[in-house]
Amino acid sequence: MAETQPDATRIAADARDRIRFEEEALGLSDQVYRVARHLAGSREEAEDLVQETYTRAFRSWRSYQPGTNLRAWLLRILTNLNIDRGRRAQRTPPMQGLEANDYFLYDRLSESDGGASDEDRVVERLSQDDIVHALSTVPHDFRDVIVLVDIGDFSYQDAAQILDIPIGTVMSRLHRGRRILKRELAESVLEESS
Amino acid sequence: MMGHPDDPCAHCEEMMQPYLDHILSEAEMREAEMHLDECEWCRKRYRFEESLRVYVRTAVSEPMPAALKQKLAALRIPLN
Numbered sequence: 001m002a003e004t005q006p007d008a009t010r011i012a013a014d015a016r017d018r019i020r021f022e023e024e025a026l027g028l029s030d031q032v033y034r035v036a037r038h039l040a041g042s043r044e045e046a047e048d049l050v051q052e053t054y055t056r057a058f059r060s061w062r063s064y065q066p067g068t069n070l071r072a073w074l075l076r077i078l079t080n081l082n083i084d085r086g087r088r089a090q091r092t093p094p095m096q097g098l099e100a101n102d103y104f105l106y107d108r109l110s111e112s113d114g115g116a117s118d119e120d121r122v123v124e125r126l127s128q129d130d131i132v133h134a135l136s137t138v139p140h141d142f143r144d145v146i147v148l149v150d151i152g153d154f155s156y157q158d159a160a161q162i163l164d165i166p167i168g169t170v171m172s173r174l175h176r177g178r179r180i181l182k183r184e185l186a187e188s189v190l191e192e193s194s
Numbered sequence: 195m196m197g198h199p200d201d202p203c204a205h206c207e208e209m210m211q212p213y214l215d216h217i218l219s220e221a222e223m224r225e226a227e228m229h230l231d232e233c234e235w236c237r238k239r240y241r242f243e244e245s246l247r248v249y250v251r252t253a254v255s256e257p258m259p260a261a262l263k264q265k266l267a268a269l270r271i272p273l274n
């Protein structure tokens with residue numbers, strides 16, 4: 001027969017576990033914010049989302065299984081909240097000519113730079129604003145995977161679990177999303193130089 | 195992965211994202227690398243993509259506002 005733990009000991013152990021959970025979760029807040037900033041439409045929305053995520057996480061800390069990926073667990077809460085906030089699924093945009101290949105951004109940039117040969121210099125033609133703006137114009141479904149995998153450093157498997165989609169969908173959205181991002185970048189840079 | 199017997203550069207381009215994601219098979223990795231060894235045109239574009247990924251990650255990384263960090267800490271449930 002199982003021995004019942006004295007109440008005081010149980011409460012103390014519970015409090016210790018909760019404090020450990022809260023500290024671990026707070027320790028990840030920079031990384032959670034970095035991802036949230038680009039899953040949400042604006043800085044303000046990202047801040048609200050992160051606060052709501054932590055409020056919920058602190059309340060339901062018992063449903064987190066210690067030893068599993070806490071960052072992914074937090075991001076799962078965050079993406080669900082983001083969807084609950086009325087972010088509707090978007091139709092997949094039709095494939096555009098520029099997305100048909102992966103090399104065109106380099107080609108466009110180096111062409112308009114008189115055939116610059118140094119790859120780093122070509123990249124530097126893109127400003128921080130160009131990139132932030134281009135990323136914000138990528139449709140949600142594609143942007144979410146780029147933000148999780150390329151910016152948040154999540155594995156395909158984690159991204160699939162966070163977004164509740166098959167891993168194959170993560171891969172195809174990532175592949176196409178990066179092309180859409182490059183198309184947007186090419187367009188913004190060419191607009192600036194025209 | 196589909197072959198492009200008439201255009202090895204088009205095939206190499208198709209392999210670029212999976213190559214940089216390290217998800218190609220060993221045989222495909224070797225195939226991509228053999229082509230990259232001899233094709234400067236593709237090699238430049240692969241290097242650009244690598245730099246672009248790093249650049250994008252750096253460009254969009256925004257530090258969390260200090261005030262938000264404080265707000266999150268205040269959300270902790272007080273001990274009874």
